[in-house]
Amino acid sequence: xxxxxxxxxxxxxxxxxxxxxxxxxxxxxxxxxxxxxxxxxxxxxxxxxxxxxxxxxxxxxxxxxxxxxxxxxxxxxxxxxxxxxxxxxxxxxxxxxxxxxxxxxxxxxxxxxxxxxxxxxxxxxxxxxxxxxxxxxxxxxxxxxx
Numbered sequence: 001x002x003x004x005x006x007x008x009x010x011x012x013x014x015x016x017x018x019x020x021x022x023x024x025x026x027x028x029x030x031x032x033x034x035x036x037x038x039x040x041x042x043x044x045x046x047x048x049x050x051x052x053x054x055x056x057x058x059x060x061x062x063x064x065x066x067x068x069x070x071x072x073x074x075x076x077x078x079x080x081x082x083x084x085x086x087x088x089x090x091x092x093x094x095x096x097x098x099x100x101x102x103x104x105x106x107x108x109x110x111x112x113x114x115x116x117x118x119x120x121x122x123x124x125x126x127x128x129x130x131x132x133x134x135x136x137x138x139x140x141x142x143x144x145x146x
Contacts, residue, residue: 009040010040012041013040015080017037018083019087020053032049032058034061036062055095056094058090059094059095081104082104
């Protein structure tokens with residue numbers, strides 16, 4: 001690992017990462033895009049696009065991914081880690097409760113960033129745009145790229 005640690009792991013269901021980015025849209029202005037990514041196989045497990053940035057909206061895709069992947073907490077692999085930054089939604093009681101309920105080890109990215117100095121924000125923004133583009137989503141302010 002470099003100075004700021006690493007995000008990728010060699011196996012799936014060892015570390016999941018989540019964060020949010022904002023994307024400007026024609027219809028609703030700024031929306032939050034919140035993906036949940038398995039850091040082992042680098043698959044987007046779930047993603048939510050919401051107008052709000054409250055903890056329940058930001059954590060909803062984590063809960064949905066857990067339910068889709070495992071069904072219930074008893075089937076979550078021991079030691080599954082949820083990696084996030086230190087955003088308000090991730091340091092509060094709602095996130096602690098979710099992690100306790102599902103048996104997750106909640107860790108924070110070094111320095112508060114998922115991948116500091118590696119264009120993390122740009123990556124999340126690109127992810128948000130990529131999720132809206134394929135269908136020419138009316139929310140996307142700049143429209144599909146040609």
